[in-house]
């Protein structure tokens with residue numbers, strides 16, 4: 001599965017799942033633009049690791065939820081690299097709380113980053129993809145977009161929305177050989193899940209038939225398949241990577 005000469009953008013590529021996805025795409029031959037919001041040192045470390053392994057990477061700062069910033073950043077990438085072939089909409093945040101206590105700002109920020117962010121980036125990325133008549137977009141969803149989760153009404157709604165966005169984009173661009181798919185992780189060890197209470201972590205572990213937590217590499221493997229040439233006839237789909245937690 002090689003993608004030599006292609007340019008990829010990974011939103012939130014500085015750490016967690018995004019870092020491992022960035023490393024995997026660079027191994028496949030992509031020049032990877034590692035996006036970050038505020039933690040430049042994490043994105044720089046990802047690019048350093050890419051280069052140490054003989055790959056090509058660049059950092060790029062933008063807020064996925066800001067329409068003007070994303071359009072400007074993607075124009076900049078196209079002018080520097082000539083194209084964008086692969087987009088991984090990975091950036092995501094949580095602002096958990098039961099609905100009775102959830103603030104309007106918690107709803108807005110999660111919907112803006114996790115759902116509007118994917119719209120902003122996809123809108124900017126499909127232009128060069130249409131020109132090349134080739135493209136790959138992978139949206140990182142979540143198990144809770146399918147199952148729902150008490151305390152995550154904002155996050156679950158955003159992730160469920162990503163499925164509708166994925167399928168609609170897939171239909172719009174299939175004839176141009178641009179595939180749009182989703183990877184829905186279960187419970188993966190990253191900073192996002194580190195901050196959960198131990199009791200919550202233990203309960204989740206008990207719900208995973210495989211009895212172990214997922215790793216960023218498990219998610220990156222599914223992404224690598226979906227962006228490959230071999231997956232050219234797969235579009236509008238979701239690959240669930242969750243150890244059997246949701247079937």
Ligand code: NDP
Nearest residue numbers: 012016017036037038039063064091092142187188190192
């Ligand atoms: P992390 O919290 O470890 O990392 C989140 C990343 O998103 C960071 O790189 C952060 O950038 C970036 N980010 C956040 N907001 C923005 C923004 N507005 N613009 C640009 N970048 C932004 O998360 P994970 O690696 O755990 O999660 C990655 C994706 O996987 C998310 O979409 C998440 O919802 C999804 N997921 C994760 C699961 C898990 O168990 N971990 C389970 C299911 C889904 P910066 O470093 O600059 O802050």
